[in-house]
Amino acid sequence: MSRRDSRLKTEYAEPSRKRSGLIADIAALIKLRQTTLLVVSMYASFILGGGIGYPLKMHMLVVALGYIAISSVTAINMYFDRDIDAIMPRTMERPLASGRLNPNMVLAVSISLLVASLALASIYINIYYSIAIAIGFMFDIVAYTILLKRKTPLSIVAGAVAGGAPSLGGWAAATGTIDVNALLLSLLVVVWVPAHIWFLATFYREDYRRASVPMLPVVADPNVTAMGIGFGALIMGYVIVGLWLNRVIGAVSLAYGLFASTHLFAMAVNYGLTGGDEIYARRAFKITNMHLGILYMVMVLEKAIAPGLSLGLD
Numbered sequence: 646m647s648r649r650d651s652r653l654k655t656e657y658a659e660p661s662r663k664r665s666g667l668i669a670d671i672a673a674l675i676k677l678r679q680t681t682l683l684v685v686s687m688y689a690s691f692i693l694g695g696g697i698g699y700p701l702k703m704h705m706l707v708v709a710l711g712y713i714a715i716s717s718v719t720a721i722n723m724y725f726d727r728d729i730d731a732i733m734p735r736t737m738e739r740p741l742a743s744g745r746l747n748p749n750m751v752l753a754v755s756i757s758l759l760v761a762s763l764a765l766a767s768i769y770i771n772i773y774y775s776i777a778i779a780i781g782f783m784f785d786i787v788a789y790t791i792l793l794k795r796k797t798p799l800s801i802v803a804g805a806v807a808g809g810a811p812s813l814g815g816w817a818a819a820t821g822t823i824d825v826n827a828l829l830l831s832l833l834v835v836v837w838v839p840a841h842i843w844f845l846a847t848f849y850r851e852d853y854r855r856a857s858v859p860m861l862p863v864v865a866d867p868n869v870t871a872m873g874i875g876f877g878a879l880i881m882g883y884v885i886v887g888l889w890l891n892r893v894i895g896a897v898s899l900a901y902g903l904f905a906s907t908h909l910f911a912m913a914v915n916y917g918l919t920g921g922d923e924i925y926a927r928r929a930f931k932i933t934n935m936h937l938g939i940l941y942m943v944m945v946l947e948k949a950i951a952p953g954l955s956l957g958l959d
């Protein structure tokens with residue numbers, strides 16, 4: 646392994662590399678940090694949909710079934726990706742890639758938990774929450790992982806739809822349906838994904854090249870990638886305004902959302918100007934994740950503290 650690879654391998658170690666044992670392996674298997682932000686997107690949509698007044702039991706069901714469903718889908722993705730994960734320094738220490746966990750056992754348990762989450766959601770929440778889980782599974786595992794990831798940079802379009810599915814489920818748990826506002830909350834994640842993955846894939850360009858995974862930063866000029874991230878940031882701004890005009894979010898969330906999307910656009914421009922510099926891209930990746938997490942926190946707090954703060958809409 647080259648000096649650079651060993652730097653990459655350690656620079657961005659996943660939880661299991663820092664700690665050992667079954668708990669760390671499970672955390673790595675379910676990509677705990679990614680799954681947590683996905684559940685945050687689901688719970689935020691539940692609160693924005695009016696879930697705040699629901700009994701605690703419903704809040705716990707939305708979060709618990711979200712974790713079970715998203716963790717299961719992520720583990721199934723790792724089952725199918727264990728061959729290429731074993732090639733990339735970033736992922737070669739993962740439980741399945743490294744052989745520490747039995748793939749067939751993981752697949753059986755994950756499918757069982759996924760089916761259980763679908764059934765429990767239909768019974769205790771509603772059918773639309775289950776439909777959101779099914780959309781997440783179909784777009785992440787069938788479309789993204791099995792059909793597209795190893796063939797085309799457009800694979801992240803499917804992955805993005807999967808990433809937007811939790812928002813559909815959270816909104817549906819509060820409102821009983823999937824409407825245009827649920828789609829807007831889902832679209833917020835979808836258009837954030839290009840910045841998320843393409844900044845990161847730039848830092849791990851050699852990893853993806855070695856595993857023959859055609860992420861855009863591997864196969865295209867940095868200005869093409871910058872253009873994709875820039876358009877995603879632009880559409881994110883439109884989605885934020887649409888959510889405010891529909892009274893889903895208030896003025897404070899509008900302000901932060903526009904700041905975040907403008908910052909993403911500026912980082913896309915700088916990314917292009919630096920010719921896709923890896924170190925800049927890694928910092929931009931972290932900032933991109935931070936913006937989405939803070940935006941959800943602002944939206945939920947504003948809904949809880951000042952639900953009527955809409956600044957001139959009334």
Ligand code: HEM
Nearest residue numbers: 659678679682683686735801804805808809834838842934
């Ligand atoms: C096409 C869709 C997506 C792709 C290809 C993707 C890919 C990745 C990759 C490769 C990592 C690094 C994992 C590691 O080595 O530790 C990662 C981390 C992460 N992802 Fe995603 N992701 C996608 C969608 C999402 C979505 C929709 C969310 C949340 C709404 C999300 C949240 C995160 C978080 C929070 C991390 C951890 C970041 C950190 O550790 O600082 N991802 N993602």
Ligand SMILES: CC(C)=CCC/C(C)=C/CC/C(C)=C/COP(=O)(O)OP(=O)(O)O
Nearest residue numbers: 714715718777778781785804807808810811
């Ligand atoms: C409601 C529900 C069940 C929704 C599913 C949400 C979900 C798991 C989205 C996955 C997003 C995604 C494509 C991650 C990248 O995987 P990767 O294989 O490219 O990442 P890696 O290289 O780190 O393994």
